[in-house]
Amino acid sequence: MKPLRILHSESSNGWGGQEHRTFKEMLALRERGHDLELVCVPHARLGERLAGEGFTVHHVAMRSGADLSAVCAMRKILKHGRFDVLNTHSGRDSLLGGAAARVARTPLIARTRHLALAITSRATYTWLPHKVVAVSDWVRRYLVSEGVPQRDVVTIYTGIVRQPPVSRSTLRAELGLGDEAVIAGTVAILREKKGHADLIRVAGPLIEQRPNLHFVFAGDGPLFSEIEASVRAQGLASHIHFLGLRRDIPNVLAGFDLFVLPTYQEALGTSFIEAMAAGLPVIGTAVDGVPEVIEDGVNGLLVPAHDDRALAGALLHLIDSPDERRRMGNEGSRITRSRFSVDTMADEMIEFYRSSLAERGAMKRAGVHPHA
Template sequence: MGSATPSPAPVRVLWLVKGLGPGGAEQLLLLAAGVADRERFDYRLAFVRPDKTHLVPEFQALGLEPERLGAGSDRRGGWVGDLRRALRDVDVVHAHSPVLASAARLVARTLPRTRRPAVVVTEHNEWTSHRTPTRLLNAATAGLDARHWAVSDQVKETVWSPLRDGYAVLIHGIDPDTVRPDPGARSRLRAELGVADDEVLSLTVANLRRNKDYPNLLRGARIALDADPSLRFAAVGQGPLADEVAALHASLGLGDRFLLLGYRRDVHDLMAAADVFTLASAHEGLPVAVMEAFAHGLPVVATEVGGLPHQVTDGVEGLLVPPADAAALARALVAVAADDDLRRRMGAAGLERSAAYDIRNAVREQESAYAALRTASART
């Protein structure tokens, strides 16, 4: 009897991300880790920012131990040496940040060709949302990629025009199996938040950053509350603008009608408690939180920016309003809050749409690319 053909060694893949805070790209990686093919692919995860470790326990629970680059160095760029060592031992590095993507491209070129991994990149945000030096460095080095994706058509359209055709749109998503709140979550969370049964709760899940435009959200909420006192608001998020947002919240007299909840791990339970999902952003890629809201059957009120118009059909799964227009945001919120049937119809349409956002589709396409790149490298 002949001996069995040995299985090929797993493709070694390094996921590279700026931090492991509760941001959209990080959440997508966590969801991808839960459905990835761990037999055919040896996944590793590296990050840089020491202040962004919120999701480390979640990755560890999935058997993926994150490595913080530069942890043993006090120098500002000490992580670059760790990155070079990490790149020597993988077949593919997949970067999820324009700064780290640029670094990975350049550092990879310092390695011998036989030890040089293929670099692939996912653009999660519009290029126009990045600082000018970041855009310039990203544009200057993007030609070194073996593959690059954008998370939405809108993100692709902001890529520097000479490079744009090389970007494929790959819609990421959610794991529908994880969108399972506790059976009693709605009543329990509404009691915790002090929301009565006859009140309409709007939930926002967005970090406290400029692109999420919390001033627009807070001012819109103030106008909406003055028009319809049955509305209530809650927002999950943390970030560098926490003090600024809190000060504006106080100056608008929002009190307990708008709860700033900070970082929470029970987002799915909070969505079960909500009646509307609201996003007032100035810039967006393709927000995971909107996909999750659909899976919970929530109507969405959002600004018409980034990938949102491709997610939310105005008048079907929710209502879209112009960015930086607090009055328009308030009118949409009041309209949805006043009409129970409208909320049910939009929630049902969103729930139906959520089936298209299974992250397994994106992960399988990425893994096919990883395997092809390893095979191509072996032939050269």
């Protein structure tokens, strides 16, 4: 079957879950024989990472959502590259790239929705793209409620790359902790909606009850200094440890006994998936797409958001139950091998592109032109 030519677009210059998924997806589809390129803003970290992997990366400024020079530049890239698909990811590149692809008559325009935030431009989900990919069923249902035709939205979960098992983590030696310590760990950017403050609020009483309990926060972010200062002020610094930004996440996760993140908002929850792949039981909140990752009582525990009592209870249950931790961790690891693998994501994206292209071709032959 003929390889697909796919152009991804991204107007963000940062690096988060959205960019990481695009990076993994492009690598996986290239391994399957398809041709992929990226158009992004200058100095975008995604562009730098993909260029380092040998991808062709085009740079367009994308100064605003009405930047006609950007539309012309992207149209030229699309026409010259004869792409089968344009897959957009953020608001600005969806506006500009979508308009460019319409003018260039690109056969398929798709947008991937990565976030649990309210949408700000319906046109970038209804009029400009032909199809939309949601990273969870929760996101898909939300988009349909906002007017995106149900037939035009598909859920494809974000997959992870399973890392080789870490024989022995260096984390405990780094923190001066022995094997008797129970470590409840978190890997997430330190910002309000991740719920670190909730975790710290319940930590004090729990540490008094279980002196061998330690919390470890990996990640940086806008609230790092504020949260760290709060921990010191409460006299909890000997039991709540801040690692900052880490590049050795598999090593860090291998040092945890359980993973906990009382997030307020999460389109899916890739950090939970990474922890599950490392064989950890997970505690999360029953918000947005998280229940699609955590099955309560099977691979972890779900609690209501902002419920300190429920969060403390879930923590105590796993702290005191090593056999339960082991059982849930094994089940989580099993789930990530299929439902949340990069291979599954890549295969489903290819099937999505091919079926969408075939559908559009059939409609054109029949003289039907929805979203033409």
